[in-house]
Amino acid sequence: MNKRNELPFSPKYVIVSLIIFCSFFSPRLAFSANSAAEQEYQIRVKLGEQGIIIKLSFEKYLCGVLKGEVSFSWPLEALKAMAVSARTYTFNQLEKNRDRDYDIMNSVFNQVYQAGAPHLNILQAVRETNEEVVTYQGKLAAVFYHCSSGGKTANIADIWPSENNFPYLSGVDDPYSIQPEKYYPWKRTFDLESFSRKFSGLGRIKKLRILEKDSSGRVKNIELSGEKRTYELTGKEFRYTMNLDLKQTDKNYFPSTLLFSEPEIKEERIIFTGYGSGHGVGLSQWGAKKMAEEGISYEDILRHYFPGTEIGKVMLK
Template sequence: MSILDTHQTNRLRVSFFNLLVIVVFMVATGCTTTASHKKVMISKGAEIKQPSVRVVVERSADTLIFEGADLRLVCGDVKLEFPDRVLLRFEDGGVRYRDRLLKYPVKLQSSKRIYINGRPYYGNLVLLNKNVINVVPLEEYIKGVLSLEVSPDWPLEALKAQAVVSRTFALYRIIHAKDPNYHLDNTVFFQRFEYRISSKNISKAVEQTDGEVLIYRGEVIEALYHSNSGGRTESCQNIFKNDLPYLRSIQDPYSLRTPYSYWSFEIDSSEFIERLVRAGYINGAKKLLGIKIKSRTSSGRVSEFLIWLEGGEKLVINGNKLRMVIGPRVFKSLLITEVKVQRRDNDNYIIKFSGRGYGHGVGMSQWGAKVMAESGFNYRQILSFYYRGTTVRNYIDVIDNP
């Protein structure tokens, strides 16, 4: 059953009951594929509270300390109050408080922020299956995303572009929820999120774009984005297998004058092999003889690598999988310009990767958006550049009148 926050912010002209019914219906009927967009119809009604986003902020929790003013714990008919903090232990069947086992789901509420092991969150918390889910109003969630995804010192138009993209990203996952208990988590695989006191610039960016999302043919788009395109974005089809017209590769000169436009890193061949062994791609330590690019996508990113090992063994590995094995923080993108293997000693080699950009390359380049804003483009022009054929509209109006 969907859990929607009751925090009162930004009342909207839409029936909240109808929104809940539609979202639950879509989850129940399996409307989760990113390749197939579904229309969402919501009737107009009395003013009600804005929808909330359910964000997993802790997974496989063990013992956590929750702090906040006037904490309230609710579990069925059980209601407990704590003046400022409570320690809870997560078990398979529920949450243990002292000698008492409270069966999932357990709700934690506070009149102000709730801290989890010192990290601040806004709204209510739901403890379920060893996960902690933050139920937060949509616009407050966007402020928390921007606080981690971009610098508050960036130009306002770049922040506004990010606000629209992050709101679109979240709303798409509310509509296409794959789990009835939550919409997304707070990792880079979705959007980083942590509630902080927002800077004036971030608050202004969110408020000035209140309710605005990207629309393609009457539907909320899948607004993917990344850090830096390295001069050319990637087509969604090449990474995520969905051919979305608004997420096709384009030249992006604005991303060539920023951090991570160019990068390189080195890795010892023995460590390289060890990581492949740990990931299950090869059995046992073997000597590396060579590595080269086997194929590229239409944007120039590496699709496959070919690796030679001792004994005549060859390994063909997907580019993105190798990037994850090595680590995306050092292996910043697949827009590789050079791979060099240099001998270190009789048994070891150094592999040097050089390339451009940071991230998967699909959708908006955050650093490119910054440069565009510094060059005088407004946020709508930035969004039109990266998401071709889309328009910016208030999502309530679009859902009412697609």
């Protein structure tokens, strides 16, 4: 899941015992709250750049998101934390896209929906958190998640500078994501010639230097020195360029900008070592899994990654 441009959700509501009563401005989003609401309400999902729009129930969509983002074999409390996170993100997208012919995009820049019948564990997680969302000071929270934080989640203002008014997304220490078997650490080795081709105009790369790191230790700015010239990029720009035309499953996919040390050029190769995977903002999926394995509830998992927030129940009118 990636960022959206703004927090567009601006409903009329009151809070009663952490129950949010919402009245949307768009009549499309009006339906009575009941246990079957998510099974009945239809949303429109745009399938990436294909432009094809499909309709499916809110519940089926959430199940497909969990299927696409995590494994059904994970502990139930981790799946519940993901269900609440995905639901909160989806409600934000529903309001943001209210004037479009679709409600949400199916992509890594939104949420990854995977079609097909869900495993019973996923269905249970979605139904047992029916209509639950993350809230902050009586409003729907801006919620993001990623694969693994690598030990500390990122401050949203460092990753997306325009987003600087969400104190619950300022970053937290995350020992639960320090897992040797997954993204801690990772190592990527590139042939120097093919690496240099990714940055046209610089010539053969001779040196890389990290100029600045943000509060979570992620690369904020990096300098690339080539035979022709030297160029400075943000960490976000560097990772984006590294991953052009690659899928997350590709062996050369660059997981994160949380680098363990300076890039090393050795014997016609360039070597990177780092932690974590993804942008680092919000909930760490592998961290949530570890917390659930240690017996921590989904409510406390969400409070850990979104400090100061509460869990509310969306009652749409």
